[in-house]
Amino acid sequence: MPPKPVKSEYIETDTGNKVSRKSIILGTQYIILGGKTVIQSDVCIRGDLRRTIPPSTPRQGGSSAPPTTNVSVAIGRYCFLARSSVLRPPWKLQRGVLSYYPIKLGDHVFVGEGSVVEAAMVGSYVRIGKGCVIGKFVIIKDCVKIEEGTVVPPNTVIPPFSYVAGRPGRVVEELPETAQEGLELKNIYRMIG
Amino acid sequence: MPLSPFPRIFISCPCVEARDTEEEEGKTFNPRSERATFSLFPLDHLLYCDDCGQVRCPRCVNEEIVCYFCPSCLFEVPTATVKTEGNRCNRNCFQCPECFATLSVTAVDPFPKTDEKTGLPMGPFTLLCNYCQWSSAKHGIEFEKPTSISTQLHKMKTANSDLSSQFAKARTFYTQKGKQQDELSNAPSNLSRMMAMYSTLGSLGGSKSKGSFGKSKTEENDEANGVIEVNEADELEVINRMRNANFEDTATLEQRYEQPHKPRFKDDLLPIAALLRTKRSKRCRACRHILVKPDAKVSSIRFRIKLAAINYIPQLNLSRLTPTFEYLNLQPLQNHQYLLTVTNPLFDPISVTLATPNKTPGKYGSNVTILCPQFDVGANTDVWDEALQDAASAPGAKSAAVKKGKDGTGTAGSIWDSGRNWTAVVVEVVPPSLDKEYWSRHEALGYQEGEEEEGDDDAVVQIPVFVRVVYETELVREDGAVAGDKKEKNEHAYWYVLSVGRIGKTKTHPTVAP
Ligand SMILES: [Zn+2]
Ligand SMILES: [Zn+2]
Numbered sequence: 001m002p003p004k005p006v007k008s009e010y011i012e013t014d015t016g017n018k019v020s021r022k023s024i025i026l027g028t029q030y031i032i033l034g035g036k037t038v039i040q041s042d043v044c045i046r047g048d049l050r051r052t053i054p055p056s057t058p059r060q061g062g063s064s065a066p067p068t069t070n071v072s073v074a075i076g077r078y079c080f081l082a083r084s085s086v087l088r089p090p091w092k093l094q095r096g097v098l099s100y101y102p103i104k105l106g107d108h109v110f111v112g113e114g115s116v117v118e119a120a121m122v123g124s125y126v127r128i129g130k131g132c133v134i135g136k137f138v139i140i141k142d143c144v145k146i147e148e149g150t151v152v153p154p155n156t157v158i159p160p161f162s163y164v165a166g167r168p169g170r171v172v173e174e175l176p177e178t179a180q181e182g183l184e185l186k187n188i189y190r191m192i193g
Numbered sequence: 194m195p196l197s198p199f200p201r202i203f204i205s206c207p208c209v210e211a212r213d214t215e216e217e218e219g220k221t222f223n224p225r226s227e228r229a230t231f232s233l234f235p236l237d238h239l240l241y242c243d244d245c246g247q248v249r250c251p252r253c254v255n256e257e258i259v260c261y262f263c264p265s266c267l268f269e270v271p272t273a274t275v276k277t278e279g280n281r282c283n284r285n286c287f288q289c290p291e292c293f294a295t296l297s298v299t300a301v302d303p304f305p306k307t308d309e310k311t312g313l314p315m316g317p318f319t320l321l322c323n324y325c326q327w328s329s330a331k332h333g334i335e336f337e338k339p340t341s342i343s344t345q346l347h348k349m350k351t352a353n354s355d356l357s358s359q360f361a362k363a364r365t366f367y368t369q370k371g372k373q374q375d376e377l378s379n380a381p382s383n384l385s386r387m388m389a390m391y392s393t394l395g396s397l398g399g400s401k402s403k404g405s406f407g408k409s410k411t412e413e414n415d416e417a418n419g420v421i422e423v424n425e426a427d428e429l430e431v432i433n434r435m436r437n438a439n440f441e442d443t444a445t446l447e448q449r450y451e452q453p454h455k456p457r458f459k460d461d462l463l464p465i466a467a468l469l470r471t472k473r474s475k476r477c478r479a480c481r482h483i484l485v486k487p488d489a490k491v492s493s494i495r496f497r498i499k500l501a502a503i504n505y506i507p508q509l510n511l512s513r514l515t516p517t518f519e520y521l522n523l524q525p526l527q528n529h530q531y532l533l534t535v536t537n538p539l540f541d542p543i544s545v546t547l548a549t550p551n552k553t554p555g556k557y558g559s560n561v562t563i564l565c566p567q568f569d570v571g572a573n574t575d576v577w578d579e580a581l582q583d584a585a586s587a588p589g590a591k592s593a594a595v596k597k598g599k600d601g602t603g604t605a606g607s608i609w610d611s612g613r614n615w616t617a618v619v620v621e622v623v624p625p626s627l628d629k630e631y632w633s634r635h636e637a638l639g640y641q642e643g644e645e646e647e648g649d650d651d652a653v654v655q656i657p658v659f660v661r662v663v664y665e666t667e668l669v670r671e672d673g674a675v676a677g678d679k680k681e682k683n684e685h686a687y688w689y690v691l692s693v694g695r696i697g698k699t700k701t702h703p704t705v706a707p
């Protein structure tokens with residue numbers, strides 16, 4: 001057992017986020033936290049992996065290119081990032097150049113211990129279990145539950161009210177109409193810190 | 194799917210009793226009876242009909258489709274299209290035939306040339322699995338354009354297989370038959386026609402079906418209806434290929450099942466078009482009252498109507514009073530204390546009566562005692578009330594007398610604790626020891642000592658608890674006004690089943706609490 005820390009484990013921000021002192025958050029200026037979000041120890045958020053566009057190169061026919069933003073990771077309210085989970089912006093090669101795209105999480109998103117998320121979008125009221133891998137550019141809609149140890153392959157779209165399990169992850173069941181109430185994270189926020 | 198962890202709590206939907214004629218009222222519900230499996234649901238899976246004053250499980254509701262949508266591109270598909278083109282996405286959404294992950298349209302060339310004008314990569318294209326790297330190009334399916342893959346694939350399919358023509362034949366045959374049937378019976382609606390179709394189809398081979406369907410087997414079996422004929426040459430070819438194939442070259446049962454042409458070899462697997470999903474509204478089967486009506490928009494999670502049982506029926510929660518024992522290793526002949534919390538969702542206070550048999554049903558009955566089977570639970574008052582109460586005096590807000598034993602165990606006859614709209618009581622469980630017969634069978638089935646058996650594991654302690662709730666509501670008159678101090682008495686009574694853990698082997702040394 002390590003000696004008890006004198007300071008409390010969490011730093012509370014103005015908007016009520018509780019961030020563990022032992023988390024690894026890179027590129028904080030490119031990360032948005034909606035408030036009341038809990039970030040546990042050893043969580044890693046790669047805000048530094050953001051889209052960089054060399055200002056000198058003129059771009060031709062770039063209509064399909066996504067809009068450039070200064071945000072690489074956006075997290076909503078009442079999210080819970082459990083121990084050792086990783087949020088990393090997805091990337092792809094475009095004309096031979098590696099470029100990152102932002103990762104967006106809605107409200108009441110739970111990311112289980114040790115899970116790695118490289119999704120493009122995670123909706124609200126989503127529970128990702130322990131030890132999951134959410135591949136690049138995955139889109140998860142609202143009210144979705146992902147079973148422990150699931151691997152969701154890149155580019156997968158998961159519709160609302162889905163229960164996903166397996167490797168590769170497949171929708172195995174429909175969630176009941178009460179899913180939203182069951183996936184709310186207000187109580188778990190109050191218990192931390 | 195993995196079993197959910199202990200403790201588990203289910204409610205038995207009363208619709209199961211309606212079918213029971215022998216079982217008398219007042220008899221203990223047996224969670225181990227075969228029929229019980231189909232009536233037990235977690236509270237959040239149940240709806241509530243306020244006209245019938247009864248919970249409604251998936252078995253006692255009728256569903257109506259609000260809309261069809263593709264789970265992959267999330268586009269809504271109009272009902273008319275579903276009728277003409279089938280229940281699969283006709284855009285670019287496909288599943289891997291090998292591992293069932295989503296396929297992406299990718300250029301075959303890993304470094305494709307890009308189109309001068311659009312800057313998009315140029316073809317040919319393939320459907321590539323993001324998980325197992327299955328590629329349609331490796332099986333001779335390449336696409337010119339990255340769009341309307343479904344149409345391109347359909348053209349290829351019709352070119353090299355007669356399956357779709359067989360389907361078309363069967364379709365025209367049955368449509369014609371359907372029309373004839375219509376004229377014959379002068380059926381007023383599509384529904385009765387469908388009913389007639391199914392009832393006669395169901396009795397195919399039965400002797401006295403009147404309709405034109407299933408009149409005689411031989412008549413139906415002519416070529417016109419598109420019955421797939423077995424071609425001997427084809428079968429021989431399959432046998433020959435099978436001789437030279439390795440085990441891993443053959444398709445698994447699951448893979449074959451998903452393919453309309455039921456291929457035997459992995460090489461013959463085709464991409465699977467995404468199956469559409471639906472949004473459905475639900476009605477009470479007994480009174481047709483609407484219980485669930487979702488927003489028609491595909492991505493919306495809102496409901497216009499949602500009568501969920503969690504807002505009407507008390508919720509039961511179970512936890513260990515002292516975390517000195519493990520749910521998966523309950524000690525035989527030892528007393529395990531649980532805390533049973535009853536939460537009231539109603540705006541009126543409720544009186545609760547709990548009843549349970551002394552010994553749980555099943556081969557290995559456990560002794561169960563609820564220390565305080567009768568108590569009140571406060572109303573689910575406004576959040577503002579709670580805030581005000583908290584401000585006034587937090588501990589004083591508790592109305593019920595709370596008696597905790599000096600040694601931290603429960604006292605018979607009194608509740609353990611209570612709050613605004615919840616009350617907790619102590620439940621004691623003494624499991625028996627399992628005999629040699631159980632353990633040798635358990636081992637023979639290949640389970641580890643602390644592992645739960647699939648299906649009905651005799652070692653799992655399941656406690657049936659009859660929960661009776663009585664409360665008074667203010668009587669609302671016809672005109673909507675509250676009728677003075679006249680109150681209406683209401684009652685809910687349901688069988689709950691608490692799965693509290695699994696009996697283990699007696700430990701030789703006592704456990705030390707962490
Ligand atoms: Zn029912
Ligand atoms: Zn689609």
Ligand SMILES: [Zn+2]
Pocket residue numbers: 289290291292293294322323324325326327
């Ligand atoms: Zn695959």
Ligand SMILES: [Zn+2]
Pocket residue numbers: 242243244245246477478479480481482
């Ligand atoms: Zn009803």
